[in-house]
Amino acid sequence: MKTQKAYSYKKSQIETADQLSLILMLYDKAILLLDKAKKEISEKKYEEKHNSLTKACDIVFELIQSLDHDKGGGIAASLLQLYTFVVREIMDADTNLNPEAVNNARETLSELRESWKDIKTNPDKEIKVTDNIETGTDLSG
Numbered sequence: 001m002k003t004q005k006a007y008s009y010k011k012s013q014i015e016t017a018d019q020l021s022l023i024l025m026l027y028d029k030a031i032l033l034l035d036k037a038k039k040e041i042s043e044k045k046y047e048e049k050h051n052s053l054t055k056a057c058d059i060v061f062e063l064i065q066s067l068d069h070d071k072g073g074g075i076a077a078s079l080l081q082l083y084t085f086v087v088r089e090i091m092d093a094d095t096n097l098n099p100e101a102v103n104n105a106r107e108t109l110s111e112l113r114e115s116w117k118d119i120k121t122n123p124d125k126e127i128k129v130t131d132n133i134e135t136g137t138d139l140s141g
Helices: 002-016 019-042 046-065 071-097 101-122
Strands: none
Touching: 002 019, 019 046, 019 071, 019 101, 046 071, 046 101
């Protein structure tokens, strides 16, 4: 009974959420799954790790699908590069049991989540796009 109530509550949250809240929910779930996968790697629960990473990757693909390149311009292009990097890191973690790749994916998603949270909290704040996104990670391949 409790599970059904929790499911109904979560479903209601999703159905009534605004777009930014939905994006934050996607980030939250992906980050949770990456944390779970990292633990599963250390516990040698490889099938569970694969399932967690596959679900996290599905969420990132959903974020990619939601990009509006016409309205988003440079921001959408930059997000696509970052999401592509995250997918590569998730695949590396899954294939090579690489916890550092999980950390890279998680860190990237956490930073993006904070940016989206800031946008939600401060909707009138001007967003500046630069051509050179500086990260400590090579995003090219």
